[in-house]
Structures are given as structure tokens and as C-alpha cells.
Amino acid sequence: MKLRGEQHLIMTAPAWTILRMSYYAEALADEARASLDNGVMAALAENRAAFVTRDDVGAAAAGILIGDGHEGAIYDATGEERLTGAERAALIAESPDVRSPSSSFRKSTCAPAWYTPAYPKRSSMPW
Numbered sequence: 072m073k074l075r076g077e078q079h080l081i082m083t084a085p086a087w088t089i090l091r092m093s094y095y096a097e098a099l100a101d102e103a104r105a106s107l108d109n110g111v112m113a114a115l116a117e118n119r120a121a122f123v124t125r126d127d128v129g130a131a132a133a134g135i136l137i138g139d140g141h142e143g144a145i146y147d148a149t150g151e152e153r154l155t156g157a158e159r160a161a162l163i164a165e166s167p168d169v170r171s172p173s174s175s176f177r178k179s180t181c182a183p184a185w186y187t188p189a190y191p192k193r194s195s196m197p198w
Contacts, residue, residue, distance in 0.1 A: 077145075088141045090132055093149035096122035103163045115160050119153035 080087050099122060106112040128148045135141045154162070 086142045088135055088143070089145040090128070090135060091145070091147045092128045093123045093147065094120050096124050096150070099159065099163070100166070103166075112160070112163070115156040117156045119155055120159070121150040121153045123148045123150055 077089055080089070103112060131146065131148050135144075135146070
């Protein structure tokens with residue numbers, strides 16, 4: 072569905088820029104907190120996942136909106152490091168963020184302390 076929407080935008084809009092976001096770091100911390108009640112954490116498969124914060128996506132969007140040279144570009148907002156399920160589990164296990172939402176979240180972004188921001192990378196069209 073997302074790809075069809077992007078294709079429609081590209082074919083019909085006189086000018087366009089697409090900003091895609093990866094898995095939100097805040098969502099992983101929220102899921103870990105929620106899993107404390109039932110003891111099951113579903114987001115720990117062995118696939119690799121990179122994370123981005125909502126604030127970083129917002130900053131990237133603002134930069135795109137006020138900057139030049141972004142027409143016809145597709146950006147993927149994602150973190151620098153792709154973590155396995157085991158690596159995510161280890162971060163969650165050692166993070167006080169899970170037990171106390173405000174303990175080690177960075178005040179400026181509400182991101183878990185382990186999150187490393189990265190800037191969106193320009194990607195080629197997927198088709």
C-alpha cells in the first residue's frame with residue numbers, strides 16, 4: 072500500500088519528496104515496558120532492525136522543507152546500526168528505560184539512552 076501511494080505521488084504531483092521512517096526507538100522501549108505485564112516480547116526476532124526517533128524524523132523533515140535540492144528525492148530516515156533480536160534484547164535488559172520511562176531517556180528527544188541518531192540517506196527509487 073505504501074509503495075502504491077508513493078508511485079501515485081510520483082506520477083501525479085508536479086514536485087515531490089518522500090521521507091520514509093524506520094522503526095521508532097521510542098516504540099521499542101514502549102513495547103518492552105508493555106511486555107513486563109505479560110512476559111512476552113514479540114519484537115525480538117533475529118531480523119535486523121535500525122531505529123530512528125520521532126524528533127530526528129521531524130528534524131529531517133524540517134530540513135527538507137526549508138532546504139533546496141530535494142525535489143524528486145526519496146529519503147530513508149534510519150539509525151546507523153542494524154541490531155539483531157539478541158542485541159535488542161541485551162539493550163532492553165540493561166536499560167533502566169524499560170522500568171522507568173524518564174530514567175535515562177535523553178531529555179531533548181525522549182529517545183532511549185542507547186539510541187544513536189543518524190541522518191536520512193537518499194535512496195534510489197525501488198522500481
